[in-house]
Amino acid sequence: MSAEKEPIEGRAWVFGDNIDTDQLAPVPSYMNKEPEEGCKMCLQAVDPDFAASVGKGDVFVAGNNLGIGSSREQAPQYLKMLGIRAVLAKSFARIFYRNTLNYGLPALVCAEAGRINPGDEVRVDPLAGTVENLTTGETLEAEPLPEHLLTMIADGGLLAHLEKKLTPGK
């Protein structure tokens, strides 16, 4: 099993319901801008410190309807570029959910995500579908991701996965 299929341990960044793609990737963040620059504007309207303070390996936690709005793929792309390694939400907007997984970030539906507090240390096991809150000692249930999707995620997302699978010599 590759490293990426193992549980992800990190600090939780907690947001509420209806975080939309305009908040995650505001239009000015990608108009004539490279993603490396644009990602600094991720969630600036909600938490101006987020982009600057989020650390490598942190876990993004949200309420209902995470990612509502447009189908822009910058939304999960920015989260990944900023260092987020897993996304938990009570529920996702469907296109964002797919985009997140296809961009190589595990996205887990976790009905009990509301029990996680900002800054809690959490350990997410996408294959088992569990979220251990190391700070409170609680274990929460999430919907597990199947192994083949985790392989795609481990490869770096759908396109990287296809490249590896279909054109191994390239």
Place this chain on the structure above:
Amino acid sequence: MLPPTPMTLSEKIIARAAGKDSVKPGGIVTCAVDLAMMHDSSGPRRAGKMLDQLGVAPWDTSKIVIVTDHYVNDPDPGSVKTQEITRQWVADKKIGNFYPEQGICHVVLPEKGHLKPGMFCVGADSHSTTGGAFGAFMIGVGATEMTGVLATGEIWVRVPETLRVSVSGTLSDGVAAKDLILKLCGDIGIMGANYMVVEYGGAAVRAMSVDERMTLTNMAAELGAKTGIIAADETTAEMLAAAGAGDVDINAWQGDEDAPVARTIDIDGPVLGPQVAAPTSPENAAEVAEHAGMSLGQAYIGACTGAKLEDLRMAARVVRGRKIAANTRFFVAPASILIHEAAAVDGTLKILEDAGATILPTGCGGCIGLGPARLDEDMTGISTTNRNFVGRAGPESSKLYLASAYTVAAAAITGEITDPRELLARGVGK
């Protein structure tokens, strides 16, 4: 042996495509794709390009259908280039199922006999949900995902929960499927069916033509749904046979009555009245009376949602023997060439033209603010399309109401939002 688990129609199709006996909502499975549809905007120029970058060939050209409808009849150099790229890619990859400028993809697909009950299909367009009107499971995907499908013939899906919408009785005269779906948008909102499949049924849906059913599945997208679906019946089989789809097995593709669903909504068909959705969201739907008298600069009958033959006939019934209002321009863009031809043969187009309608070539056109039906600065329009978000059908200062073909036609005649039943009740030309 355990008795077979009852499943909804969608679950049965997904299970079949995934090679499993059964699937449950929330589970993630990989499905073999029976058909992949792309248009000029999402297809060769985006998904095709990514596939070429990967350096692989399409998995099965017989299962790929390409339609040009978005940037057609548009002199803009970017649009012209897009058509060139599309034609070139189709020729290079030897895609046989290519329909250039013959109509809007969601309408052309069934018209040419490509859809059948029980199929698992994907389309690189958010309104690919329309295909569910034929008892197929059809979802919209982005260009990156389509690249994956083109390369492998497979896609992963999270099995959706089902929202069952049951409509009793029949809709009253002057009320259409569009009113029903707008009412749902208003009642549950544009995220109301997030990730679910909306399964429509009940006597009023059974009584609907295929054209009307397509309006319901088309706008499942406006409920946030993964897709919409309507189990096939004799009406479906008849239409598909005429379209050359070959043998259609309707009995094999029915959901189990006792399959668990996440939510059920019952609607009383006969009491439903005409609806309009105010700017800037389909969920701003209300009874037509609430906005009656709102003055309009344009009435547009077009799009995959609202310019099928039956929509054109509804409009003709309203405008017959009347003239459009001086303050309102009236455009009709049939959803396909075949619809245009049928409406010419049965006299529908003549009635619309006599009333003062300008008939436009088929294509997405006004729905995305292209061509003559693009709204002007500060203009307020009404249309049979499916979305009225800021800036979709014209400049950001323009405003758009959404309604049925009856209501849009009535607005063309009076120049303001009007209950079409008033005109229908007065009789021809009065």
